[in-house]
Amino acid sequence: MEKIVILTGAGISAESGLGTFRDAGGLWAQHRIEDVATPEGFARDPALVQAFYNARRAKAATARPNAAHVALARLQADWPGAVVIVTQNVDDLHEKGGAQEVLHMHGRLDQALCAACGHRWPAPEEMEVGEPCPACRAPSARPDIVWFGEMPYDMDEVFAHLSGADLFAAIGTSGQVYPAAGFVQEAAAAGARTVELNLEPSATVSQFDETRFGPATRTVPEWVAELLAD
Ligand code: OAD
Numbered sequence: 308m309e310k311i312v313i314l315t316g317a318g319i320s321a322e323s324g325l326g327t328f329r330d331a332g333g334l335w336a337q338h339r340i341e342d343v344a345t346p347e348g349f350a351r352d353p354a355l356v357q358a359f360y361n362a363r364r365a366k367a368a369t370a371r372p373n374a375a376h377v378a379l380a381r382l383q384a385d386w387p388g389a390v391v392i393v394t395q396n397v398d399d400l401h402e403k404g405g406a407q408e409v410l411h412m413h414g415r416l417d418q419a420l421c422a423a424c425g426h427r428w429p430a431p432e433e434m435e436v437g438e439p440c441p442a443c444r445a446p447s448a449r450p451d452i453v454w455f456g457e458m459p460y461d462m463d464e465v466f467a468h469l470s471g472a473d474l475f476a477a478i479g480t481s482g483q484v485y486p487a488a489g490f491v492q493e494a495a496a497a498g499a500r501t502v503e504l505n506l507e508p509s510a511t512v513s514q515f516d517e518t519r520f521g522p523a524t525r526t527v528p529e530w531v532a533e534l535l536a537d
Contacts, residue, residue: 308388309473311534312499313379314490315394315401318479318506319523323370323400329481344454353436353449360450361433364416367398368432375478375527376404382531383407391468393461395480395487397452412459412487418451427451459486472499476530479523482509491515504530 317327328335342348343359383390383406392401393410399417401409414420419430419438423445430450438448453459469475475494482488491501491514503515504526512518519526 309386310389310391310468310471311382311386311474311476312391312393312468312472312490312494314475314477314480314487315379315392315396316478316480316487317396318481319375319394319527320370320373320396320398320400321479321506322373322375322522322524323398325366325370325396325398325400327479327481329483340455344452345456346454347456349449349454357434357436357450360416360452363397364430364432364434364450367400367416370398370400372400372404373524375523376400376406378528378531379478380405380407382534385535388473393465393468393487393490395484410461410465412453412461412465414450414452414460416450416452419448420451421445421447422449423447462486465490466493469493469499470497472497475499475501476504477502477509477511477515478504478527480505480509482511502530 321327327333343356349356379392392406393412394401395413397414397416417430418427419434420427421440424443426440426442428441434448437446439446440448469490472494477491488511491511495501501515502517503509503512504519
């Protein structure tokens, strides 16, 4: 049975009202990466960083999955082979849309992480600076988000999936952040067909066998319907 590996990025959640990073007016136009998405930024000004993620957590909590998230969940349920969803997104819209298994390589807004002992727990709506870890009591709670300079999660598992993929799709990602931007090459080297679904061509568009441009709420349900009809 054909195995499908899908990488998603901020573009799949854009039509659910969550901002992307690099589009005009995106998050990285409003905030400096060094300030809010690096361990050094957190060490310098933890209150600023907690406020940034508290705001994003509040927004994600009220966001609803869109037709693209729902279509991928349907593909996972109805495809006869394995469908692995790897997301760079820190929202939970894949899960809210019904997806069964999702690898959150850049972490999750709804989890807290102890920087001292590595314990994880459900994040409160508002995280505060110096909040104690429920396991070790160190005042080291941070958002469970992978920052620049840190190692993304589940990479061994993701690369194992890529090496066994028959079809690889990248959806709503600009192809500018590694290692995710390198997945297409990895999958192609393993013999997978590759397809990009995005609003506009990504930085790695030339590496894909097939491209489908348009809003994810249109392109993803169409693509899934075609796959399931074949
Ligand atoms: P980007 O903001 O870099 O790219 C979003 C992509 O989605 C762009 O290529 C857009 O063209 C596309 N897009 C926008 N609206 C869309 C829509 N309605 N339908 C389909 N596509 C749409 O976001 P990512 O590639 O996810 O990491 O960014 C990767 C990582 O960089 C993020 O996980 C984050 C960020 O810094 C960390 O914070 C660690």
